[in-house]
Amino acid sequence: MNKENENIENEELMKMAPTLFGMKKKNNLKAPEGYFSSLADTVKVKIDNEIPDGYFENLADKVIDKIEKEKTKVIPIQKRNIARVIYVAASIAAIFIVGFLFNQNNTIAAIASDDNYLENLTNSELDEAIYYSEMEELICYLDFEENFNEASQIEKSIYDIDLDVIPDDINEYIGSEYYLDIEF
Template identity: 35%
Template sequence: MEKINENNNFKVPEGYFDSLTDQIMDKVAMEAPIESKNEGFKVPEGYFDSLEDKIYRKLNEGDTQVIALNPYKKYYYIAASVAAVILVYLGVQWNVDGTPTYSDLANTDIENYLEFDDLGISSYELAEMLPIEEMDMNDMLKYRIEDENIVDYINSNIDDFEELNLHDNE
């Protein structure tokens, strides 16, 4: 065990707890007021003799009717859930304009899909699938080139028209 601290200032005199209860009872008796006949509550004579019989008679009198405090509570819940379902349905229908079309997609969405999704198709295979007959050069360019601009370019940059190979000799 640890050594008891000798500097402990809390000490109790010897025999203090032996006479403590007697001292407390004496103080309570001195401070208690003198009882008078008019103070407190009185019980009629023989009250507790017949009390048990009275309680048993009241218990056996019959079933009492139970009154529900909120009988329509379940109907409120049903009505609230139906209203919530209708509101959700109308909210979803209101935001839907119809089925999306190809024109609704942004060009960047299509490019990202083709570039980052693993379709297992190379760019050459994708080019083979595109119908070339229906395509125009301006479909592939960002800015539209007018025919007269092409003619001006050819006139200014090409000396020999034979180099162009404009004949359908394939």
């Protein structure tokens, strides 16, 4: 403000409000010590920690996108195969152990009556038994994984039957009075 304007305004103030004009322009308020030396840092921290504008508007979309991506995440075939092999191997081992214990308890009489029970089995019969156990386990696993087609194919290949086509004699049996007599 130039001097001339200042004088005019002062004159106006003096005429309009002589009491106010006669008073000192004094600041009666006080700021805490050191306040101004830390304000810039305080503001910076607040800015850095602020939630960005529109954050909540987009949050739902972001979460849904992420869920969709997770859903369509493809497990590499190699990884899946390794998992399958481990699962099958563990299952086979478990079958052997359980089977061994089961046979020890339940076939003890049979074994007792025939000391040569195992010795009587040929190598090919043993191999066949093991093969069927493995395949049964694999079918169970595939069913569990809901790979019904694969399970059905394996079942068909090892037992040589078509599960989709029920033979006439079985149909006949189901329709017969003997079937109805069976108590479950």
